[in-house]
Amino acid sequence: MTAVRKVAIAGTGVAGLATAIQLAKAGVEVDVFEAKPEPSALGSGISLQGNALRVFDALGAWDDIQHAGYPFEGLHLRAPGPGAPVVAELPDVKTGGPDYPAAMGMPRRELTRILLEHASAAGAHLRFGAPLTGLEQRPEGVEVFVNDESVGTYDLLVGADGLHSAVRELVGIETKPQPTGMGIWRAFVSRPAEVVRTELYYGGPVYIAGYTPTGEDTMYAFLVEDAQDRFGVSDEEATRIMLEESRAYDGPWNDIRADLEGGARAHYTWFTQHVVPAPWNRGRVVIIGDAAHSCPPTIAQGAAQGLEDAHVLTELLTTKDAVDEALWAEFHARRIPRATAVVEASVQLGQWQLDHNRDADAGGLIFGIAQQMAQPA
Structure with missing residues (x-):
């Protein structure tokens, strides 16, 4: 027996689709509502840490994910200037x-495609x-409105609709993503043979x-700068x-520049940070993923969280x-401290x-968080 029989999910990001897959596999009736008119994936590529890969395996999507991505071990640090020597x-x-x-790195579009296929195969309905x-909560469930028309009453509404979550706003949660002061340029480019890890x-x-x-033939490149108003360029x-x-920057950056000069597009976003304090639910509505927390990709844990x-x-x-309250108490105890540690x-x-x-122990901080993430959520 499950705690729910019918669930609505807002959003087709990784958190929303992972939720849809697991619930539909368990026999729950799942409706997924996406505001965009068609599947899309902003950005170029995505970095996925091992704890994210472990969840993909639980979803039954690991075989497809590993065939579509590029697994690697370790991290190299290079110095700017001639030759771009590896310094660590x-x-x-x-x-x-x-x-x-x-x-593992992989194109965002491929990740979205795979998860959509698994959600459909599991029986989730995608719109x-x-x-x-809009939404209206009652003791027996939550009525959901799409395009201002009722689409039915559900046992639970999951708001996995991203940084600018409509669900978060509809339930009156005021915590929102705030800029950290950094912005990032990204471009999807070809992979030189020498690039085998981040x-x-x-x-x-x-x-x-x-x-x-x-x-095998692709990678994404990025530059992190002070946050600036670059959005109208x-x-x-x-x-x-x-x-x-x-x-x-020398080394593989010479190949990246050749791709940019050949027509590769550059995209710009700001880094944000927020963690919604407990509780993440309001009655039979709960927010997860970027709706509940966001952080800079400095340790590549956003998607994993x-x-x-x-x-x-x-x-x-x-x-x-x-x-019931016992379910929410366990959910918050297992998720909020962990997500907060990653964001901080x-x-x-x-x-x-x-x-x-220059005296900060960045390596120690990264290693410490990684050790925490190695313990299952």
Whole structure:
């Protein structure tokens, strides 16, 4: 017996689709509502740590994920300037355990495609162009409104609708993502043969220059700078800025610049941070993933934390008899301290760079969080 029989989910990001897959596999009737008119994945590539891969295995999607991504071990640090010498080779903690790679890069579109296919195969109903516009809670459930029309009453509504969550606003949660002071340029480019893991360059004209392999022939490159109003620039200007800011970096950056000059597009976003204080639920409505917490990608745990939210929530919903205070108490105890630790560490790493703090123990902080994440959520 499950605690729910019929669930609505807002959002088709990793947290929403992971929730849909697990609940539908357990025989729950699942309706997923996505405001966008069609499947899409902003950005270029994504870095996934081992604890994210462990959740994909629980979903039954691991075989497809590993065939579509690029697994790797370790992290290289390079110096800016001629030759881009490797100055440190750092091992990774296998946060998913010995059965999974330490990390994996993959194109965001491929990840979205795979999860959508698994959600459909499990029996979840997917609706696009369906923004959630209202809800009414009653003792027996929550009535959900899409495009201002009722689509039915559900035992639970899961708001996995991202940073600018409509569900979060509809239930009156005021905590919202706040800028951290950093912005990032990203571009999806070809992978030189020498790039077999994430490599980071500290110093030079930006805080971090780096890249992560996402496939046999692809990777995504990024530059982290002070947050600026870059959102109105043309595609040509975006490419020009990324080209100019990357000229201090040698090695594989020469290939990246060739791709940018050949038409690869540059995208810009700001880093944000927030953690909604307990509780994440209001009655029979709960928020997870980026709706509940966000952080800079300085330790690449954002997607993993959303997946863990989904994994813990669905475990409880499919093993408990009721959606009650005991269920929510266990959910919050298992998720909020862990997500908070990731957000605080990610923000601290960025703040040390903003403050030009050369004495900070960044390696120790990263290793400590990785050890925590190696313990299942």
